[in-house]
Amino acid sequence: xxxxxxxxxxxxxxxxxxxxxxxxxxxxxxxxxxxxxxxxxxxxxxxxxxxxxxxxxxxxxxxxxxxxxxxxxxxxxxxxxxxxxxxxxxxxxxxxxxxxxxxxxxxxxxxxxxxxxxxxxxxxxxxxxxxxxxxxxxxxxxxxxxxxxxxxxxxxxxxxxxxxxxxxxxxxxxxxxxxxxxxxxxxxxxxxxxxxxxxxxxxxxxxxxxxxxxxxxxxxxxxxxxxxxxxxxxxxxxxxxxxxxxxxxxxxxxxxxxxxxxxxxxxxxxxxxxxxxxxxxxxxxxxxxxxxxxxxxxxxxxxxxxxx
Ligand SMILES: Cc1ncc(COP(=O)(O)O)c(C=O)c1O
Numbered sequence: 001x002x003x004x005x006x007x008x009x010x011x012x013x014x015x016x017x018x019x020x021x022x023x024x025x026x027x028x029x030x031x032x033x034x035x036x037x038x039x040x041x042x043x044x045x046x047x048x049x050x051x052x053x054x055x056x057x058x059x060x061x062x063x064x065x066x067x068x069x070x071x072x073x074x075x076x077x078x079x080x081x082x083x084x085x086x087x088x089x090x091x092x093x094x095x096x097x098x099x100x101x102x103x104x105x106x107x108x109x110x111x112x113x114x115x116x117x118x119x120x121x122x123x124x125x126x127x128x129x130x131x132x133x134x135x136x137x138x139x140x141x142x143x144x145x146x147x148x149x150x151x152x153x154x155x156x157x158x159x160x161x162x163x164x165x166x167x168x169x170x171x172x173x174x175x176x177x178x179x180x181x182x183x184x185x186x187x188x189x190x191x192x193x194x195x196x197x198x199x200x201x202x203x204x205x206x207x208x209x210x211x212x213x214x215x216x217x218x219x220x221x222x223x224x225x226x227x228x229x230x231x232x233x234x235x236x237x238x239x240x241x242x243x244x245x246x247x248x249x250x251x252x253x254x255x256x257x258x259x260x261x262x263x264x265x266x267x268x269x270x271x272x273x274x275x276x277x278x279x280x281x282x283x284x285x286x287x288x289x290x291x292x293x294x295x296x297x298x299x300x301x302x303x304x305x306x307x308x
Pocket of ligand 1: 040169196197198199200201218219220223224258259260
């Protein structure tokens with residue numbers, strides 16, 4: 001297949017190729033079983049955000065999955081920087097992108113097969129973020145809905161590793177969106193406590209204290225940790241805790257965090273307005289300002305500017 005004019009370049013098993021040429025065999029274990037790990041950061045003003053933290057988390061995920069990428073974190077970092085260099089010209093001055101790494105356990109080898117690559121599949125890519133699709137969440141807030149599906153329990157598959165197994169979260173998301181296309185699924189953990197969503201962690205604010213579910217039950221988000229660090233710097237009391245729906249319904253403020261969204265306010269939980277309905281409560285506002293300062297990018301405006 002010939003390369004499109006502005007086709008993105010991806011790192012694929014040792015080579016930098018146009019995305020359309022990065023093809024994996026159908027007996028790839030990640031295609032068959034979800035047997036792989038990944039990590040995802042973003043750029044702010046074309047600068048990669050906390051790449052080191054993401055690479056560290058990535059290697060922790062791979063270690064937990066007994067996955068060997070066949071390269072060091074330093075090599076993975078250098079490749080990631082090169083992939084951004086190869087593609088950043090495709091993004092306008094006020095645009096940013098996701099930057100991700102993927103490693104799988106490779107092809108399921110069977111007798112008589114003839115693939116041209118064995119061993120781990122290694123992919124490093126950058127791709128557009130759905131800014132326009134999500135812009136309204138910064139105007140209206142995120143309507144969180146709790147699906148019946150519970151988050152995979154840590155004693156079944158650790159949520160602290162970022163794996164290619166997202167079906168649990170996807171099922172929760174589909175259940176919620178079937179009822180409210182704008183709804184954002186936040187799953188409960190096995191004990192009925194608020195846990196996390198598809199690509200996002202959750203925070204509550206009550207009586208000036210910032211609260212978030214315990215790390216054991218969630219993916220330790222890099223944006224989650226960024227908010228925790230900023231809260232400490234700002235002197236905002238913070239605690240990890242088991243937070244159930246009663247805590248959610250009685251929160252003064254609430255927001256979700258993720259790499260692409262950074263901090264996005266929650267408007268309601270299961271249809272119950274959060275606090276007095278003020279979307280950008282005092283603590284949320286202070287953290288958003290601090291986060292924007294840290295990344296030198298007014299991300300709320302970056303989203304709102306995409307609203308029709
Ligand atoms: C299940 C899950 N929880 C939380 C997050 C948020 O993590 P981060 O802040 O690093 O994007 C993600 C990110 O993709 C995720 O997939």
